Amino acid sequence: MTNYKAVIFDMDGVLIDTEKLWKQAEYEVFTSLGVNVSEEGTIKTKTMTTSEVTKFWYDISPWKDKEHIVVEQMVISRVIELIESENCLIDGVKSFIKNLKLKNHKLGLATNSPYKIIPYVLKKLSIEDLFDVVVSAEFEINGKPDPAIYFKAAKKLHTRPQDCLVIEDSYSGMLAxxxxxxTVVAFTNGNSKKEFEIADFHIDSFRENLYNISK
Known part of the structure; x- marks a missing residue:
């Protein structure tokens, strides 16, 4: 860890367990518009940005009377409601982040999720003051697996990319x-997946000490 000046976190699935919340919001909003939201489709949309998800379902089953941006905001608003009301915390992550802060690492957050959601996640965890930089792929031409969002995070942290350690849980995020x-640390959350093989290091739980991790 002494080789890394900054630690950058993904958000969904790392800071907070929102996969099921996104899936629920996606199903509710798009079915209300007459779309047959299939399980196969939700697997494909899992790593997309909200804008990409909206276009995906529109291309399959076009709806009338609502612009894409309106539908996208419907999904985002529903996810925010679920974050505020549901138990979606990941065990140990708050203390994990605080310990890194105490050791004077710069901390960044880089997510494919819309920027609007970030404050609600940080509030849920009571960590609003711990991150030096937060960036969203909403403002990039392409989201993960494109590396643009990580280049932006490093630039804002005034840190070279090679001096950054990234904690991710998805293949597209790790690839980005x-x-x-x-350098990539895969947060496996106890799962065993082939996609984690791309990572340099692995942690199963945020109860682990990042200073003691191994490949």
Whole structure:
């Protein structure tokens, strides 16, 4: 860890367990518009940005009377409601982040999720003051696995990409960080998946000490 000046976190699935919340919001909103939301489709949309998800379902089953941006905001608003009302915390992550802060690491957050959601997640965890930089792929041409969001995070942290350690839980996120020239720690959450093999290091739980991790 002494080799890394900054630690950058993914958000969904790392800071907070929102996969099921996104899936629920996606189903509720798009079925209300007459779309047959299939399980196969939700697997494909899992790593997309909200804008990409909206276009995906529109291309399959176009709706009338609502612009894409309106539908996208419907999904975002529903996810925010669920974050505020549901138990979606990941065990140990708050203390994990605080310990890194105490050791004077710069901390960044880089997510494919819309920027609007970030404050609600940080509030849910009571960590509003711990991150030096938060960035959303909403403002990039392409989201993860494109590395643009990680390049932006490093630039805002005034840190070279090779001096950044990234904590991710998805293949697309890990690929984005690797393509940015960063070191990747896979947060497996106890799962065993082939996609984690791309990572440089692995942690199963945020109860682990990042200073003691191994490949």
């Amino acid at each position: 960080a690797k393509n940015a020239g960063m």
